Amino acid sequence: MENIPRLAKNSDKEHVLNFCEKTFSWGDYIHEVWDSWIDEGNLIVVTQNDIPISMTHAAFYPDENMIWIEGIRVNKNFRKNGIAQKMISYLEKTAQSQNCTISRMLIASENEPSLSLAKKLGYKIISKWNYFSLESKPIGEQIHIMSNSCIDSINLDSQNSHFIESWRWIPLTDERLKKLDSENKIFCQKNNEKISTLGIITESKSFENTIILEIISGTNSEQLIKFTQNLAYQKNYSKVRILTELDSLPSIHNLENKFPFYLVEKKL
């Protein structure tokens, strides 16, 4: 095995996809994101005789001093040899050299090997996220959701608030909030001038056909969910993915409650 990870090349794709087909009970998503992750940069592999036996991608958020690590995969035949640990340490060192102070990852709550890997490397669970899926659909009824004048009434704890983009949890600073507002990505429902439901809707750059709705707060998010279903339909997306710290959502036809995820973080 070559000791230092190297940047992935287009010609690695076939080898990597060969061991990333049935990673989880539902399959894997690496085939969807490979091309956009190669374009973004920071897609690394560990090789044996120059053939990849593992991969991981990182995204850097310089304004937030953060590295996001995603898509950690080690070929089954090479697991428990310290390869995942090696890739993560390599990315953390790169992040430190770019003045990043935090590293984050998302791990499914049922993924015991990954949770112990993260724990061993010093990551702490900072929040739990429930994950729901839904298909896009035209909604005939009137929906009372607004995208302007939400931001003035938002009162967030920026330490513990996040903005989800392409399955990455980014700290929701005031600057981020303003940018999202200018891009019309913040949606709310008001009751007596106060926000009763608040969400952020983003179109995923890397995942196929996906709109992500993050529900930040909501006494009743039914309207916001239906609004997103309709928006996804109008924009030709088939999948709506809902992520929220709320424990339950209103019962909506075909809304499927999937497994939860933990957001884990390490101070570098």
Ligand SMILES: CC(C)(COP(=O)(O)OP(=O)(O)OC[C@H]1O[C@@H](n2cnc3c(N)ncnc32)[C@H](O)[C@@H]1OP(=O)(O)O)[C@@H](O)C(=O)NCCC(=O)NCCS
């Ligand atoms: C999770 C995964 C990336 C680990 O890769 P790996 O190269 O085998 O991990 P390492 O050898 O670097 O292990 C480092 C530590 O992780 C933990 N760990 C790794 N595999 C484990 C397992 N099967 N059970 C329990 N702990 C495990 C241990 O703490 C281990 O330290 P130790 O060897 O001193 O006990 C690999 O099993 C994999 O590709 N799984 C499928 C994809 C996946 O779940 N990706 C992560 C998504 S967040």
